[in-house]
Amino acid sequence: MELSTATLLGAWVSIFLTICILSFLYEDNPVYKLAEHLFLGVSIAVSVVEAYYGTFKPNMLDPVGRAATAVASGSDPGWDAVSVIPLLLCGVLFLKLVPKLSWVARIPIAFLVAMFAGLKLTGEANANLMTQVAESMPNLGQLWIDHGLWDWSADGAGVISGLVLVLGLCACLLHFYFSAPHNRPLRVVSRFGVLMLMFGFGASFGYTVMGRISLAIGRAQELLGLDRSLEQNAVVHPRIATLASIVLLVGVLAVWKLRGGKPESDEATES
Amino acid sequence: MFDFLVRFQAMDRRWIFLGMAIAIVLPLLFPFKMPFRVDERVQALFDEVDRLPAGSRVLVSADFDPGSRPEIEPFYRANLHHLFRKDVKIVVLTLWESAPPLVQPILEEIAGIYGKTYGEDYVFLGYKAGREVAIKSIGADIPKTFPTDSRGTPVERIPVMRGIQKAADFALIVNVSSGNPGTKEYVMQIQGQYNLKLASSTTAVSGPDYIPFYKAGQLFGLAAGMPGSAQYEKLTFPDGKVPGGGKLMATASMDVLNLGHLYIMALILFGNLAYFITRRRD
Amino acid sequence: MKRTLPLIITFFVGIVMVGEFFIPHYGYRMLTDEFLQWGLVLAAAAYLLGIVNLIQVNIPKITQRKPDWFYKLIMLLSLAITLAIGFIGGQDRQVEGAAYRWVYSSVFTPLSATMFSLLAFYIASAAFRAFRARNLDAGLLLGAAMLVMLARVPIGENLPYIGEGLGHLMNWIMDVPNTAARRSIFIGGALGAIATGLRVILGLERSHLGD
Known part of the structure; x- marks a missing residue:
């Protein structure tokens, strides 16, 4: 299989940048910060390019251009x-950058905020x-x-679960009711609500763990070359790229340490 | 022993990180391929898609980016395979600004495997800013919201878009959602108002949030996280073979989830054990 | 004028958009559809405004050699280069071999995905240090979390004797207590959002206008 130089280089760059970010797990360091700022710049640019071609151009500039052409040719722009x-409105929004006229930008902001509020x-x-x-x-009858x-066999479906659901919901809502003091009966109900909430938050934690591990799996698959075909791996050699990146990064960090480099915050290394 | 437990609790977090890395890498290198079941919510999603007659039109809102790729990209891929295999016409769009360069190549790759023609069998409308505003607009008027596809072709010239005026004109809407804007916003803005048939593939973090929507009938199916994607892969490719030679990435990752979860559970257990023993001594 | 006009616009647009849900009349929908279009464009314009703001904030830091100036320079350079190749590529920026697509798949994708993947390691550390069954509530939370973690993966499903039961129990937790807890949060959140929305539309909440 043949891969273009750009594709091959891209695969190696991708692996190297992955290792750069992962180096934060050891401690905060300049290579990580470099990668982090590279990410910020690229991600903002991607957002702007996509916003321009996805929305700005087709939904505003193109029709304005057509209208201008129609007017210039003497026909009805419709x-x-x-x-x-x-x-x-967009022009007015950009007046936010002019201190003396920045109040005018409140008009499009008011428009957008009101739209979101209504929706x-x-x-x-x-x-x-x-x-x-x-x-x-x-x-209950059904x-x-x-x-x-x-x-x-139906995951506990039935009258009991139906009642637990509606009573649990009421108890949770009463737990969040602060307009009256929680006297003894209300405290008992509220307690039941708290227990239901704990079940919910526990389930959320379980799912969150799963989600976070899944994301790390994706990176590990790339570093080990498990997301590519065998033919591609024979050209890209992702494991060699991973090893080379680790060696390079360890070298850079060793030099940085020897020169007296320290992480800016202790957060990454505190035990 | 006491000192050891105190030191154990204060262990450098990098040892925990190393353990996590091993728990992830080991099963990837030495997979043991444990079977898993398909849950009712994923089965419902698959069945509804499977019942679609050839020629139906489905809207896929691919609202995810590289940050959640391992969890829901496998679903997106499997779902596209499923839809193309059934000769369903697909309209893909996205509300995430960083999604188009990710979701468009996948759509084209899978369409190529089935020999589908751009514009006739599928189209990529591209990205639209505005979050809830865009969703509301999709519910009301698609040609106005997306005057052109991602290549700049006016929608009225795209055969697959003929007769499509609003979201309700699609047989189904599948939202591959990694957060906001995504399933919650679709449910809030247009699902109830237009009584749409909406399904969601989402991240594990959002999974518990969307179960009430499924229970209330606002979603007809729900695939949450990597297991949801793996289950959809299992239903779509029962023989484990992907046309075009692709890999079942979510299925391959289930082994890692096993060990990863066990590792976290062990950390919680040992952390609590050490905490209670040392607390009693204090 | 500086306050009243934006407040009038807020009230008018807010009321019109609320009406969109209730009034399916063709003429009315033409108005709301048009408003939605303007909303889309304004949302996209906010990105452009953001970028100008970002440059305004960071350029002085670079020229005055403030701490981290070099990283800010890298950020602005990567921003400028990506913008340039994105706009030069134009409508074809995503075709095979385009520079923009290369930057997206070789730079943006690994950086973005790895940033999020770090959370797997930190959640492990948090689970070890902070997740303690100090009382009944915390114990219940921990128990539910452990059960979901075990039952959601194949190893739990395939446990002899209890595997199937674990799955049923986990589904019950998701379908009943979790649904009750989520719905209470949804209902509370909805009441809050309605109240806030009304405050904005009626001009009682003016923070978006800089008040």
Whole structure:
């Protein structure tokens, strides 16, 4: 299999940069910081390029261009003419950079914030309030017919679970109710709510561990060449690239240490 | 013994890191391929996609970036294989600015394996800024939100987009979601309003958050984290062979999750044990 | 004028967007669709504004040789180079062999993915140092976490005698206590978001206007 020099170089650069970031696990060091700032620069640039070609150009510049061409040729620009408004709003937004006129930028900001506020309001009310409340009320009759009190083969579905769900939800909500002092009965209910919340947070922790390990697996697969075909590996030699990167980095860090280099914060090394 | 336990608790964190690295690398080098089950939520997702008649149109919102790639890229790949195999027409878009250079090549690679034609069988509409605003706009008017595809071709000239006006015109929407904007925002902004058939493949961190959506019928299927992707791979490629010679990356990673989880559990157990013994002595 | 006009715009746009959910009338939808388009463009413009701001903040640090100036220089150089190859590549920036695609897959992808992967190591350290069953609540949290961690991977599923039961128990935790806990958080969050949204629309919350 033949790979272009750029592809081969890319594979080695990718492995080297991975090792640079992983070096933070030993301690904060200049190579890590260099890679970190490289990442910041590239990621911001990627965002801007994609925002320009994905949104700015097709949704504003192209229709404005068409409208301008139409006007110049004496024909009707039609609906494209409306695109001048977002162009103006964007121009006004950039006045934020001019101290004397920065207040004018409040207009597009107000527009955007109000739009998000309006969308959030109805979205939250519909999906997270109404639907969740409605779906939490168990149909006990149907649960009894389908599963009885407790159906182990259906993950504990049944009347008991239906009741635990709705009572647990109420208890959690009461736990977050601060408009009245938590007297004894309320404390008991609130306690039940806390226990339910602990179950939920515990499950979240379990899933979070899984997610974090998964991300490290992805990097390990690249360093070991397990994400490529055997033919590609025969050309790229990812394990040699990994080893070479580690050796190079250890050398650089050794020189840095010998010259009296210290991590800027103790956070990375404190035990 | 007491001193040892005190020192054990204060051990340099780099030893813990080293242990984690070993727990990840060892099973990758020496896999033991343990079987795993498919959960009801992934099965529901697969079945619904599998029931689609040829020629249906599906919207895939690929909202992830390299940061969550190992968890949900395998799902994205398997789902595209599944859809192309069933001769379903696919429209892919993304709401993540760093996603297009990642998701577009994968779409083209898999389309190439099945001999699909760009524009006729699939299209990549590209990225749209605006998060919830973009989702709301997709629900209302897709040609207005995406006047062109990622190559700059006007949507009215793309055959696969003919007759598509809004999100509800798709048979299904599959959201490959790595956070915000993603599944939660789709559910909030348009799923309920237009009664859309929405499924989600998401990161493990978001998994527990989306289960209430699945239980409430707002999602018809849910594949959470690497196990969710591995299960979808298992259903899509029952013989373990990927057309085009690809690898089942999530399935191959399940062994590592085994050891990784055991390692973390051991850390918690030993950490607690040492804590309780030394606390009693204090 | 400086305050009133933005407040009027906030009220008008907010009310119109709330109405979008309830009013399916064609004419009204034309208005809201147009508003959404402007919103998309403004959101994209915010990226451009951000970049100008970033340059404004970092250039003086470099010219005055402030601490970390060299790293800031690297950041701005990588930003400039990536922007240049992105815009030179234009609509074809993502084709096979394009410089932008190379930077994305060989520089951005490993850096981004590895940054996130560091969390696996830190969560291991946190699990060892901080995850203590100090009381019943913490014990329950720990128990649920351990059960989910074991049951979610093949080794737990394949444990003799208890593997299947573990799976059922984990699913019950996810479907019942977890759902109850999440829904309470959703409902609380929704009430908060509605209240905040109303405050913004009615002009009671003005922090976005710099007040």
